[in-house]
Amino acid sequence: METISLLLHGFSISILPTNLLACAIGVLIGTLVGVLPGIDTISAIALLLPFSYSMDSTAALIMFAGIYYGSKYGGSTTAILMNVPGEASAVITCLDGYPMTQKGRGGAALTVAAVGSFIAGTIGVVGLTLFAPPLAQLALAFGPPEYFSIALVGLILLTKLTGTSMLKSSLMATLGVMLGTIGLDSLSGISRFSFGIDELDRGFNLSILAMGLFGIAEIFTVMTQSTPQPKVPSLHFKDLYPTKEEFQRSSLPILRGGFIGFLIGLLPGSSATIAGFTSYALEKRCSKKPAEFGYGAIEGVAGPEAANNSVVSATMIPLLTLGLPFCGGTAILLSGFMIHGILPGPTLITQHPDLFWGLITSMYIGNLMLLVINLPLIGVFVQLLKTPLNILMPLVVLLTITGAYSINNSIMDLMWITFFGIIGFFMRRTGFNPLPLLIGLVIGPELERGLIQGLIISNGSIYSLITRPLSSAILFLGAAILLYNTVPWFDKFTKDKKKVHP
Amino acid sequence: MTERILTLFFLLVNCTYLLYALQLTSGNLQSPKSGFLPLLTAVTALILILLIIIRQRSLKILSIAKNVDWTKFLFIIIGLFFYIIILDVIGYFAATFILLLYLFKIGDIMGWLLPFTLTVTSATLFYLLFNYYLAVPLP
Amino acid sequence: MQKKIVLSLALCFSLVSLMIGGCTYMQNKTAAAKTFPLKPITIIVPFSAGGGTDLIARALEKVAPKYLAQPLVVINKPGGTGTIGWNELASSNPDGYTLGITALDLIVQPLYGPTKYHYPTALEPLVQISNSTFIMVVDAKEPWQDVAAVINYSKEHPRELTFGHSGIGSTGHIVGEAFASTANISLRQVPFRGASEAATALLGKHIQIAFMAPASVKEHIKNGTLRALAVSSKQRLTDPALSHIPTFTEQGLDIALNNPNGVAAPKGLPPEVKAELGAAFKSIISDPEFKNMIEQLGGQIEYLDSKQSEAQWLDDSKKLTKIIEDTGILERIKEQKN
Numbered sequence: 001m002e003t004i005s006l007l008l009h010g011f012s013i014s015i016l017p018t019n020l021l022a023c024a025i026g027v028l029i030g031t032l033v034g035v036l037p038g039i040d041t042i043s044a045i046a047l048l049l050p051f052s053y054s055m056d057s058t059a060a061l062i063m064f065a066g067i068y069y070g071s072k073y074g075g076s077t078t079a080i081l082m083n084v085p086g087e088a089s090a091v092i093t094c095l096d097g098y099p100m101t102q103k104g105r106g107g108a109a110l111t112v113a114a115v116g117s118f119i120a121g122t123i124g125v126v127g128l129t130l131f132a133p134p135l136a137q138l139a140l141a142f143g144p145p146e147y148f149s150i151a152l153v154g155l156i157l158l159t160k161l162t163g164t165s166m167l168k169s170s171l172m173a174t175l176g177v178m179l180g181t182i183g184l185d186s187l188s189g190i191s192r193f194s195f196g197i198d199e200l201d202r203g204f205n206l207s208i209l210a211m212g213l214f215g216i217a218e219i220f221t222v223m224t225q226s227t228p229q230p231k232v233p234s235l236h237f238k239d240l241y242p243t244k245e246e247f248q249r250s251s252l253p254i255l256r257g258g259f260i261g262f263l264i265g266l267l268p269g270s271s272a273t274i275a276g277f278t279s280y281a282l283e284k285r286c287s288k289k290p291a292e293f294g295y296g297a298i299e300g301v302a303g304p305e306a307a308n309n310s311v312v313s314a315t316m317i318p319l320l321t322l323g324l325p326f327c328g329g330t331a332i333l334l335s336g337f338m339i340h341g342i343l344p345g346p347t348l349i350t351q352h353p354d355l356f357w358g359l360i361t362s363m364y365i366g367n368l369m370l371l372v373i374n375l376p377l378i379g380v381f382v383q384l385l386k387t388p389l390n391i392l393m394p395l396v397v398l399l400t401i402t403g404a405y406s407i408n409n410s411i412m413d414l415m416w417i418t419f420f421g422i423i424g425f426f427m428r429r430t431g432f433n434p435l436p437l438l439i440g441l442v443i444g445p446e447l448e449r450g451l452i453q454g455l456i457i458s459n460g461s462i463y464s465l466i467t468r469p470l471s472s473a474i475l476f477l478g479a480a481i482l483l484y485n486t487v488p489w490f491d492k493f494t495k496d497k498k499k500v501h502p
Numbered sequence: 503m504t505e506r507i508l509t510l511f512f513l514l515v516n517c518t519y520l521l522y523a524l525q526l527t528s529g530n531l532q533s534p535k536s537g538f539l540p541l542l543t544a545v546t547a548l549i550l551i552l553l554i555i556i557r558q559r560s561l562k563i564l565s566i567a568k569n570v571d572w573t574k575f576l577f578i579i580i581g582l583f584f585y586i587i588i589l590d591v592i593g594y595f596a597a598t599f600i601l602l603l604y605l606f607k608i609g610d611i612m613g614w615l616l617p618f619t620l621t622v623t624s625a626t627l628f629y630l631l632f633n634y635y636l637a638v639p640l641p
Numbered sequence: 642m643q644k645k646i647v648l649s650l651a652l653c654f655s656l657v658s659l660m661i662g663g664c665t666y667m668q669n670k671t672a673a674a675k676t677f678p679l680k681p682i683t684i685i686v687p688f689s690a691g692g693g694t695d696l697i698a699r700a701l702e703k704v705a706p707k708y709l710a711q712p713l714v715v716i717n718k719p720g721g722t723g724t725i726g727w728n729e730l731a732s733s734n735p736d737g738y739t740l741g742i743t744a745l746d747l748i749v750q751p752l753y754g755p756t757k758y759h760y761p762t763a764l765e766p767l768v769q770i771s772n773s774t775f776i777m778v779v780d781a782k783e784p785w786q787d788v789a790a791v792i793n794y795s796k797e798h799p800r801e802l803t804f805g806h807s808g809i810g811s812t813g814h815i816v817g818e819a820f821a822s823t824a825n826i827s828l829r830q831v832p833f834r835g836a837s838e839a840a841t842a843l844l845g846k847h848i849q850i851a852f853m854a855p856a857s858v859k860e861h862i863k864n865g866t867l868r869a870l871a872v873s874s875k876q877r878l879t880d881p882a883l884s885h886i887p888t889f890t891e892q893g894l895d896i897a898l899n900n901p902n903g904v905a906a907p908k909g910l911p912p913e914v915k916a917e918l919g920a921a922f923k924s925i926i927s928d929p930e931f932k933n934m935i936e937q938l939g940g941q942i943e944y945l946d947s948k949q950s951e952a953q954w955l956d957d958s959k960k961l962t963k964i965i966e967d968t969g970i971l972e973r974i975k976e977q978k979n
Contacts, residue, residue: 036631046717053703143847144831167554174547175512178519181540184720187808187832192536193522202720223609224575268838322844323860324837331689331837338856339699341937345860390609394602395624401585402598402632414586422579430505448539449834456831457803457847 003129010357014365018059023362026063027370030070037078037086037211038403041071045332049339057340058355062362064336068329069121069312069363072272073370076113076305077381081106082396084215089272089308091210091438092280096293096300098218103296107382108242112250112298113305114374120258120306121367124313127262129360135314136321139266144457145471148450150267153478155443158277159436169436176440177447179204187452206273206441208404208413209420213434215400216421221428223393242298250302253283257306264307265314268326269446272308277439279307313363320344320356506558513551520544577608594633598625677737677917678711684904685741687726689719689835693854693938694742697770697902700934701925708924722746722811724756731758735907737914740767745812745900748958752965753810761958765910766950768922769903771935772943774874775816775852776886778867780843788824788871788892791850795826803829804850805839809973813839815961816852816873816898818968823894843867854900855883855939873898880939898964901943901957903950919947 013019033044045064052060075087080097093113100109127135142150159173160166183203184191194200242250257279264275283303284293293300316333318324323345325331337344342352349356384392404417424434458464466472523544526537585601599621606617686698698715705713718726723746730741747760758764777788785791795802806813809832821828831848833839836857843851844866852873859882861867869886875897877884889896904922906915925931926944935942945953965971 046715049699049715050702050712140841140845143842143845165554167550167557171512171547171550171554174543174550175515177543178516178540178547181543184722184725185536187536187834192526192540193519202725220575220578223578223605224571268841318841322841323857324841324844326837326841328689335695335699338696338938339703339934341934343856343860343937346864346866347860391606391620393609394605397582397605398598398602398624398628401582402594402628406632411586411590414589415583418579418582418586425575426504426508430508432508444539444543451539453831453833453842456829459800459829 006353006357007129007361009353010359010361013058013354013358014062014362018056019062019358019362020365022055022059022063023066023366024369026066027070027073027366027373029063030067030072031074031370031373033067033087034071034074034090035077035086036074036403037084037215037400038207038406040087040207040407041068042328042332043406044071045329045336049332049336052336053339057342058358060340061333061336061355061359062366064333065316065359065363066366068333069309069366070370072121072309072312073114073117073374075308076117076301077110078399080109080113080301081381081385082215082392082399083218084396084400085207085210088206088210088270089276089311090305091206091214091273092276092304092435093301094214095280095435096295096297099294099296100298100301101385105242105246105296105298106385107378108246109298109301110378110381111241111375112246112302114371114378116250116254116257116302116306117309118367118371119254120261121309121313121370122364123255123258124262124265124310125360125363125367127310128313128317128363132317132321135266135317139318139326140322141470142267144450144453145465145468146450146474147267147269147446148454148465149471149474149478151443151447151450153474154274154278155439155447156482157478158281158439158443160281165431168432172432172434172436173440176437176442177444178440179209179437180441180444181448187449202408204416204441205407205413206270206438207407208416209441210438211400211404212417212420213424213427213437215396216417217424217428217434219393219397219400220421220425222389246298250298252286253279253299253303254306256282256286257303258310261307261310262314265311266317266326270442271315271327272311272329273438273442275307275311276304277442279303316363320348320359321346323348509551509554509558512547513555516544516547516551520548574608578605581605581608595625595629598628677914678709680738681712681714682709682737683714683716683739685726685730685739686715686717687719687723687730687741688744689717693773693836693856693900693940694744694902696856696938697935697940698742700931701770701904701922703934704925704928704931705921707928708921722750722808724750727760727764728757730905731760731763731907733907735909735911737906737910737918740904740906740918743901743903743905745898745957745961747905748954749810749812749815749961749965752958752962753971761954763908764905765908765915765947766903766905766954767915767918767947768926769901769943769945769950769953770922770926771902771940772874773854773900773902773940774872774878775813775898775900776855776858776862776869776883777816777820777850777852777871777873777889778843778858778862778869779850780846781866781868782846783849783868785870786868787887788889788894791870792824792826795824795828800827800829802850803831803848804852805831805833805842805848806852807836807839808832808834810970812898812900813852815964815968815970816896817850818970819896819898819964820852820889820894822968823889823896855880859883859939875899878939879941880936883939901953902940903945915947 014023029044033039033041045067052063071087072089075085075090076093076097078084078086079090079093081101083094083098085091085094097109100106155173159169182193182200260279260282261275264278265271280300280303283299284290287293287297287299315326315330318326319330319333323343325334334344342355401414401417404413407413427434454465466475523537523540526540581601581604585597589597602621602624603617606620684698684701686695688694695717702713702715718729723744726741727747730739733739743766750756751759751761779785785794804817806817808814814830817828817830833842836853839851840853840857842848855878858867862869863882871889871892872878872886873889873896875888875890877886877888923944926942932942
């Protein structure tokens with residue numbers, strides 16, 4: 001009950017006009033940042049840090065937080081409409097969101113994404129309110145060996161997500177991990193595979209790869225079709241919103257996604273993207289029509305979008321209770337705190353209760369604002385879809401390229417995006433699915449980090465690495481699921497061979 | 503056919519990677535060094551590629567050249583490369599202008615007035631948006 | 642249909658222009674025109690946002706408008722323990738519009754092997770702002786109350802204790818190894834991708850010791866979740882929350898390593914520009930608001946002007962060369978490169 005009174009106190013603070021305004025500005029900017037491919041949350045917040053100096057600290061932080069979770073709402077827009085992820089974590093939404101648009105159900109996808117994000121975001125904030133300190137301790141219990149196990153299990157399981165061929169997906173995942181090792185490695189202090197080229201030292205950015213493999217590849221596919229595109233059926237008002245059936249089908253995924261996202265957000269790393277992948281895998285497994293995934297299954301949009309929103313709240317937990325930033329977004333938020341002279345940590349709740357509770361309640365309000373803002377915008381966006389493809393596509397090209405440039409201001413990145421676009425184009429047509437590549441890219445560094453650190457900590461013994469309680473639990477679970485699925489695959493593999501060598 | 507080429511491409515990339523990975527120390531289990539994971543992954547990828555190649559020899563590959571206008575494809579690629587090269591030289595606005603016009607034409611838009619106006623509007627829009635509002639330094 | 646397209650595009654255009662207009666209104670700062678800075682000055686922070694160097698830069702950014710006609714704009718270029726950002730700085734135009742924040746790694750990195758630029762000679766320091774130290778922390782639940790206890794434990798259980806740092810060759814790593822070799826014990830080092838990762842692992846009891854910057858651990862020390870055993874500076878820290886921590890030298894170990902942060906520019910700056918910047922920074926550093934911000938982060942202002950900074954760089958360079966050779970860090974790095 002104490003929590004309720006604290007929450008009420010918090011609301012009284014976040015309702016103050018300055019804070020409300022800050023929240024509104026924050027979520028607006030966040031949505032814009034999310035919609036535009038390339039501009040990422042970290043740069044946006046970093047850009048606005050100087051402007052916040054003159055603002056009151058609470059208002060400033062509310063605004064930054066608004067940008068942070070707002071961008072998760074916006075990222076799905078371009079992903080669904082144009083197959084270009086506006087934000088790295090939205091890449092999984094492309095998989096089923098874009099096919100839905102192609103079928104004329106784009107508006108429905110956007111609505112489900114917005115509503116799902118709202119529900120999950122709120123679930124996340126509730127979790128944050130109620131369970132912050134114990135969850136923080138839980139998060140700490142995960143050490144390098146656990147990260148390794150999670151990464152390994154995650155990599156293997158997520159690779160089974162899509163694609164017709166297990167072999168090809170595994171290859172893609174492995175190549176993704178390899179791509180992830182390119183660049184300056186801070187663990188060892190040297191740069192690998194960079195051939196002395198400065199640009200390569202930075203390593204491959206997920207956004208660049210995603211934009212190339214998905215966005216540009218899609219543009220190639222659309223623009224080079226020799227048969228004229230059938231016109232997208234004219235959309236009626238009711239097409240903007242999901243049907244009752246679609247709503248029903250998305251409700252469980254949203255809840256599951258919210259829950260999963262929250263748990264994954266407690267782990268360090270690119271948790272938003274990983275949460276999206278995991279939710280997708282989970283939904284595919286739980287769905288009654290798994291074959292529909294990849295062709296416009298609404299669960300494939302609802303789950304991941306929900307997940308990457310509740311991740312935000314979860315990542316705030318280590319930040320607010322321990323002062324530890326687990327991902328890029330919270331790191332810049334930490335900067336924001338420190339610039340205003342506040343060091344988050346165990347004493348934050350007691351020393352700055354106004355700030356703490358005000359911030360949390362502003363997240364509730366912010367989520368609501370985002371829902372209200374995004375829903376009408378869906379109509380606007382869908383109108384844009386009516387533009388004929390041959391006008392729309394070049395604009396999308398421009399958007400993607402400019403966005404890509406804005407990440408690192410590097411022309412080389414643009415070359416990469418084109419290169420990967422070409423490869424992606426061919427890959428799609430030959431059954432190599434680009435998604436495991438991205439999964440490998442994201443999970444690879446985590447895998448390596450966990451492996452190396454874990455081995456040093458356990459003094460080289462793989463045995464003790466595996467037998468730590470948490471670690472072994474994860475590996476066991478993973479092995480069980482894997483075995484459950486490998487047996488039929490193995491059958492198929494041998495059967496196929498038999499077919500060909502009669 | 504394309505599938506085989508693609509697989510071979512992957513093989514090539516993999517072998518290059520493997521070559522360089524061997525140059526890095528792998529260390530041992532007690533103190534794994536920077537070459538540890540790269541070596542592991544390169545070898546795994548190699549095995550997978552070989553398996554795929556074996557499988558490809560036995561299965562029939564479908565032709566994928568359906569519905570693809572290869573000339574357009576080539577033109578788009580040329581256009582993009584051209585854009586990237588001249589971006590720094592003549593600046594964002596001009597380069598984008600040219601690219602958009604070029605792409606619109608590839609997309610078979612009739613006439614000149616419509617593409618022209620569209621190009622100008624969009625180029626200005628994007629320039630303003632990114633350069634001023636988002637403070638992204640565009641060339 | 643064409644009308645609709647044009648209409649929607651126009652709508653977008655006006656919406657966007659409104660937003661742009663709104664924002665430029667917010668950003669409006671009138672500045673008196675002077676000769677030297679005529680446009681905003683970029684400060685490159687070669688580490689990621691949120692780190693100690695980044696915060697110093699942001700503090701500069703905040704206070705600068707009082708003393709400089711043009712705003713300072715902070716850009717983060719993380720990677721390679723600072724080398725990526727410093728490479729960019731060294732290759733930029735020495736016109737005074739691109740500056741960078743410096744840290745000890747600037748001197749350390751070239752000692753490990755050929756870097757793209759030899760920073761101490763390719764860059765010239767304008768000012769030194771602060772001097773930060775490293776605090777040796779352990780989890781509060783551990784029984785060791787001081788450095789001696791740790792050393793004894795380690796002698797009884799060789800190679801059992803682990804310490805975390807933010808990357809092989811990083812300053813945290815150097816301090817740790819220096820500690821181990823001066824105390825004649827063997828510790829295992831665990832690399833992490835940044836100070837906060839190391840802090841997380843420490844709190845989760847996956848590693849036992851860490852050498853961290855004050856800002857990362859100050860709150861935890863105050864709260865009692867972490868115990869600080871020693872600081873690596875020559876004297877104790879002045880911050881009231883941290884002044885109880887004894888130095889290494891007080892506890893009998895001859896270690897005195899600091900992490901100086903300052904501002905540098907590529908070599909070849911025109912003297913008037915250099916003088917102007919130097920004066921401006923001097924005022925910024927003496928500004929009480931700036932001092933406050935830095936001290937909140939656990940740093941200590943220690944102003945050195947350009948010449949003194951340069952001398953300090955040379956001094957540190959010699960000291961560090963010796964340390965990394967003695968502690969075997971150099972060997973280890975060379976091993977990685979095979």
